[in-house]
Amino acid sequence: LKLGILASGSGSNFEVIAQAIQNQQLNAQVQVLIYNNPKAQAAARAEKYGIPSILLNHRSCKSREELDAKIVKSFQEYDVEWIMMAGWMRIVTQVLLDAFPDKIVNIHPSLLPSFPGIRAVEQALKAGVKITGCTVHIARLEVDSGPILMQAAVPILPDDTAETLHARIQVQEHKIMVGAIALIADRPTDKNVP
């Protein structure tokens, strides 16, 4: 499974993918990392694993479509089959979705369809739910929607802050991210989409 990764920030999800591949837990390969934020720590993680990385700064694009067209070009050059949005903080457009139909995966820090969009962890705290979690799903045009591949639940503790809760959610994110890729690697066809 030839993966292309999109990341905007720390890149911890990207690193668990790279690590799982290195440990031969996944029958996959990361072809390239694309990041949009010059300060993204994900770039340093790519270097550590000898994975090529490309900075495509959205600020130098006139539209979301222009950024996505550049992403498509780069991923095609690197022979990417599946895209993992591992903390990708940009809204995807039809340009990207059409180039990789049903082959773009997103991770989100809530039990979707609850709390889509930004600040999902804060949203869950504010709503007073007792259980939240994380979701890996196939991306669709509507933000944080699409067929769900895997989820994990995380209880909210009385003293939780957004930081402590997000830290526990991330432990679970790392498991389901790798789990979902294993699922896809076993059946790399449209059969993953319910």
Ligand code: GRF
């Ligand atoms: C994760 O919580 C993910 O669910 C959200 O952004 C965060 C990225 O974390 N979309 P990292 O960059 O992988 O550490």
